[in-house]
Amino acid sequence: MAPIFRLESVTRHYGERLALEIPELVIEEGGIRSLSGPNGSGKSTLLGILAFLSPPTSGVLYYDGKRVEWKERSLVALRREVTLLHQSPYLFEGSVHANIAFGLGIRGMRGEEKHGRIEESLETVGLGGFGHRRARALSGGETQRVALARALALAPRVLLLDEPLANVDRDSAVVIRAVIAGLPARGTTVIMTTHDPDVPGCSNGEVIRLEEGRLSRSRDEVATGRT
Amino acid sequence: MDYLVESLKVSLSLILALDPELCQAVRTSLYVSAWSVVLASLMGIPIGLAVGLTEFPFKRSVITLLNSMMAVPTVLIGLLVYGFVSRQGPFGGLGLLFTPAAIIIGDALLATPIVANLALSSVRGANTAILPTAMTLGGTRFQSVLRLLSEIRFGIMAAVISGFGRVVSEVGVAMMLGGNILGSTRTMTTVIALETSKGEFALGIALGLILMAVALAVNIVFQILQRR
Amino acid sequence: MRQQGTNKGDDRISGIPARGVLLLLALAIWVAPGSAALAAERLRMSTTTSTENSGLLRVLLPPFEAKFGCKMDVIAVGTGKSLKLGETGDVDLVFVHARSLEDKFVAAGFGVNRRDVMYNDFVILGSTDDPAGVRGAGSATDAFARIAAAGARFVSRGDESGTHQKEKELWKAAGTTPRGKWYLEAGQGMGEVIRMATEMRGYTLADRGTYIAYRKKTDLVILRQGDKGLWNPYGIIAVNPARHPHVKYGLAIKFIEFVTGEEGRGIIANFNVDGEPLFFPSSREGP
Structure with a gap:
């Protein structure tokens, strides 16, 4: 399969501090990739770049074979194919329904079609009938699941997940794992950071390891050490 | 005590009788305040957003400037606008001096820094995840900023209400630019100033009470609106 | 597909600040002066x-x-x-x-x-105890000279009004330039000045019209009137x-x-x- 992402000499600085330095990285489309490494190793920084949210300080990113120009106009179209689920997702004020409707409305979806898509994605994460709930009053696990549903509803080509299993209850974790495992079959490429060894994908060796902002050579199993 | 009781009586009798001059002053006050706050919001909210969401050189100085502009005395703004709209000034041909429009201009300039500063504080106090979240869900920068604005609407409304409170209660601009013309630019505050100058304290206090009641009513309406 | 603005309808999150601004606009239009008044x-x-x-x-x-x-x-x-x-x-x-x-x-x-x-006409007002002896003055000019000589408190309009002009004429005629702690330039209207003079037990020059209108609110009395120099x-x-x-x-x-x-x-x-x-x-x- 063709690479969905290719990075060349990408660096990212925060002020003086070098947060990320990747001479070359190719990520194929399809399947589930996990991104591992201790806290502060640059995982979230890399996801921010892959989500087209923050440009690298230097270097080139190719998406679907095309060089990414970090211009707002072209980024909007790219972001509609790649969605990032933050580690502590932010749900908007208003109902759960409204949260999911936001991205769909932007894509011009209206009426019954939109409503159906919202219900469907809520059922996927096991929260059918939650549409009317006030989003900002949900528990941690429910919040994570609604945020996942909000991303799923958009049927992104790539879903980036930042620690989707941190801070969630056991039941939610079970649901989230199952949903993630089913994503490649729906045509969504998954790239996720996690400390959790039970996540699908981590077991088949598709691991990108980062340490202090650099790729580490080893392709062996995920380090489980939490820092 | 008698004095206050007397004022309250006068005030109630004026309100109950729907005294036409009083009603006119209340109307004029609301009219100029509402328009000036609309203008101040149209200028101040984008300023607050722009300063809060972008990085540029001398940003700190701009923020300090915005802050100090909140303390500009009303008479100074009155004087400045007077210079522009008087027949001698650059916009004299429009004949704006001593019209409600002149007060609206002055009050809008007065309220803009307040709206801008308070909008800026709400932007800076907002969750930093809002913009990236809206953007990763496919929003354009504009749509995402609208989303942010919606998330911080309480702060924005507070900014607008503060602006309204400032202009509805100020007297310097209204007096200098409006001229306290009966039936045209006489506002609640200039009536109070006039009645005090005539020694009619009871009437002045009565009007002060009405002013407070009107300000309170406006606030309550906005509170209800926010709750919904 | 590019849409300006956020979603509407049943979504219940929308540009709510806009609603406040709309309300203000409605208020602004509702209380706008009638077209007749403008015409x-x-x-x-x-x-x-x-x-x-x-x-x-x-x-x-x-x-x-x-x-x-x-x-x-x-x-x-x-x-x-x-x-x-x-x-x-x-x-x-x-x-x-x-x-x-x-x-x-x-x-x-x-x-x-x-x-x-x-x-x-203008009248010279003061408290009934008249510390400068204005009642005994031979003319309005003499009255002003006595106030200056006694250094008795005098509240001036100080606002280039007609009354202030008249007052300056009288000081000039009395051959004195008012200056000192006793001479207060209020920079306010006639009503305020009468009120201030009342509170401070001072003298002042007022037009008769305003004085009559304020008579009930002050205990200052007319100490000098009728001179040709007090014509207004x-x-x-x-x-x-x-x-x-x-x-x-x-x-x-x-x-x-x-x-x-x-x-x-x-x-x-x-x-x-x-x-x-x-x-x-x-x-x-x-x-």
Whole structure:
């Protein structure tokens, strides 16, 4: 399969501090990739770049074979194919329904079609009938699941997940794992950071390891050490 | 005590009788305040957003400037606008001096820094995840900023209400630019100033009470609106 | 697909600040002045605080407004400021009381068609204990000399109004320049100055009209009156249309004719506070 992402000499600085330095990285489309490494190793920084949210300080990113120009106009179209689920997702004020409707409305979806898509994605994460709930009053696990549903509803080509299993209850974790495992079959490429060894994908060796902002050579199993 | 009781009586009798001059002053006050706050919001909210969401050189100085502009005395703004709209000034041909429009201009300039500063504080106090979240869900920068604005609407409304409170209660601009013309630019505050100058304290206090009641009513309406 | 703005309908999150602004707009439009009030032709006159605060304009203007279907916008400030507004063309006519300044105003070409309208007089007010002995003075000038000599508290308008002009004339005639802790320049209207003098037990110079209107609110009494030097004539002047083409000269002249004509003179003569007349119409040839 063709690479969905290719990075060349990408660096990212925060002020003086070098947060990320990747001479070359190719990520194929399809399947589930996990991104591992201790806290502060640059995982979230890399996801921010892959989500087209923050440009690298230097270097080139190719998406679907095309060089990414970090211009707002072209980024909007790219972001509609790649969605990032933050580690502590932010749900908007208003109902759960409204949260999911936001991205769909932007894509011009209206009426019954939109409503159906919202219900469907809520059922996927096991929260059918939650549409009317006030989003900002949900528990941690429910919040994570609604945020996942909000991303799923958009049927992104790539879903980036930042620690989707941190801070969630056991039941939610079970649901989230199952949903993630089913994503490649729906045509969504998954790239996720996690400390959790039970996540699908981590077991088949598709691991990108980062340490202090650099790729580490080893392709062996995920380090489980939490820092 | 008698004095206050007397004022309250006068005030109630004026309100109950729907005294036409009083009603006119209340109307004029609301009219100029509402328009000036609309203008101040149209200028101040984008300023607050722009300063809060972008990085540029001398940003700190701009923020300090915005802050100090909140303390500009009303008479100074009155004087400045007077210079522009008087027949001698650059916009004299429009004949704006001593019209409600002149007060609206002055009050809008007065309220803009307040709206801008308070909008800026709400932007800076907002969750930093809002913009990236809206953007990763496919929003354009504009749509995402609208989303942010919606998330911080309480702060924005507070900014607008503060602006309204400032202009509805100020007297310097209204007096200098409006001229306290009966039936045209006489506002609640200039009536109070006039009645005090005539020694009619009871009437002045009565009007002060009405002013407070009107300000309170406006606030309550906005509170209800926010709750919904 | 690019959509401006956020989603609508059942989504319940939308630009809510916009709703507040819309409400404000609704308020602004709802309380906007009626179209009739905007349509009427407006004549703008600057005048002294004494004519407005006394209540004279409330009876003098409505008949004129009804007759000519216009609306008078009155800006009540001191004589000095009134003339300044005429000079800059911000008003259509001025109605003031400071003869020497009025003559200068006309001579400089700022105004035309000056007419005497009415007169009253100035009175010297003070507390009944009269520490400077103004009651025993031989003239208004002597009264001012005594106040200065005694260093008794005097509250001046200090605002270049007609009353302030008169006061400065009197100090000059008394051969003194008022200066010192006893001399307070208030920079306020006649009413405030009477009030301040009342609170401070000081002397002041006031026009009789304002004093009568305030009599119930002060315990100051008239200590000196009737001198020729205390004469207070009011004049009305149209702003020169040659200098300021935008002024409503025609209507201004109509108003001048009205107040100096039969009807206006009648209204002025009949105007009184508690049965006491405040102003006397000038005779056609001048007082």
